[in-house]
Amino acid sequence: MKRVGIEKLYHVISAANEPSAVVGQGEEFVVETEAGRGEQCIVLEGAKPGQVLAAEIIEVAPETEGYTAHGPGAKSFPDWIRYNGWGQLRRDVQIRGGRIKWPGGLVFPALPMVGMIGTAPEPPEAPSTGMQGIFGGNMDCPLVAAGARVFLPVAVDGAYLHIGDVHAVQGDGEICGAGGIECRAEVRLKLRSLERPAGFSWPxxxxxxxxxxxxxxxxxxxxxxxxxxxxxxxxxxxxxxxxxxxxxxxxxxxxxxxxxxxxxxxxxxxxxxxxxxxxxxxxxxxxxx
The missing domain is CATH 3.10.28.20 (Acetamidase/Formamidase-like domains)
Incomplete structure (x- = not known):
């Protein structure tokens, strides 16, 4: 099975990126992802503009260490946090046996998900991998997990799927800005290009x-x-x-x-x-x- 390492990661979603890998229709492969920064760029052979990319997420396997954090510049609840002078916050956790171990001993289930998955828009548009839109991107949607089939628009030959930013678990809203739990991970998946179905607009x-x-x-x-x-x-x-x-x-x-x-x-x-x-x-x- 093809494996894509983290040696080459990107911070913009663009068809100008040199692919991390080229895969065939329905080929199963594994991508390694970095904790919270940098995405893989995968080209699908035969994908054409006007189609949709179907990404089947087979497995999301986090590594054993992760963290959650909040910085003063994060968007959520800025006045409340700023006026309380919290500054920079961070907690490091262990991820083992399908569970998160919080500092002090609290344990709760891990629910791994893929925070960033998107296809390259038509050039010259090249949004940051931290952005989201009709192309997918940094949606941070907990539904993008093992068993999901994600459908995204194809705007360029090869689709140029960008994927990364796995969270071992994430609460709705991702309110602290980092995570839930940011972690390195391996994502096993396969891709196909399909004719665009009637009524398709957003991911x-x-x-x-x-x-x-x-x-x-x-x-x-x-x-x-x-x-x-x-x-x-x-x-x-x-x-x-x-x-x-x-x-x-x-x-x-x-x-x-x-x-x-x-x-x-x-x-x-x-x-x-x-x-x-x-x-x-x-x-x-x-x-x-």
Whole structure:
């Protein structure tokens, strides 16, 4: 199996980057990731602009040491923290046996996830790997974990997937700015390019039991609305239900979570159960053609 080391890492998402590796369609491979900084750049043979990249996350394996931290410049709760004079904060932890051991002995489950996964936009655009948008990027979405299939737009030949910034666990919002728990890790995955599905706009995440969309905006309400509308379009295309009926159903069953609030932009994820989607296909609403 191909293994990609951390000797060559990048800080911008760009098709001008020399690839860390070139992989074939459906080829399983492993990337090593650095703690909190620098991303791999992977080219997928045969990926063409206008398609979507499907990244299947098979395993996320953190190393045994990690940390969480907060600096005075972090965006979340700046006045509250600044006025209390906290300064720089850091805690180092152990990661073993699927658990986080906090200093002093507190133990809680590790839930490893990939914080940064995105495809290169059309040149000359080359955003920082710390940014997120329609291309994916630093979404810090805990749903990007083992078992996830992440769908991202392809804007350039080869897609130029950038991936890294694994967290051994992360709370919703990533409020302290580093982590949850930043750590080195190994991510096992495979990539395919697919024709762009109807209604595709923002990044999508699929698990065996759910579908989710990610929205990014300058405020929580903007990011939330983008994520929900993208989810509505996906459900509408898959179910055949009208926009109005999907909207009314989401009012009863929508699941949404804030992913991160510490970058210049906010990330939200909106989720819908697959069991209901299967039921919608079998049961069109009254008045449907």
């Amino acid at each position: 999508r995440i699929e698990h065996d039991a759910s579908i989710s969309t990610v929205g990014v905006g300058g405020s929580m309400d903007t990011a939330y609305r983008i994520a929900v509308e993208a989810l509505l379009r996906w459900i509408q295309a898959e179910s055949g239900w009208s926009e109005q009926d999907v909207f009314l159903l989401l009012g009863s069953v929508l699941i949404a979570r804030v992913c991160e609030v510490v970058n210049p932009f906010v990330t939200f994820a909106a989720t819908f159960p697959k069991l209901l989607l299967e039921g919608m296909r079998r049961n069109p609403p009254p008045g449907a053609a």
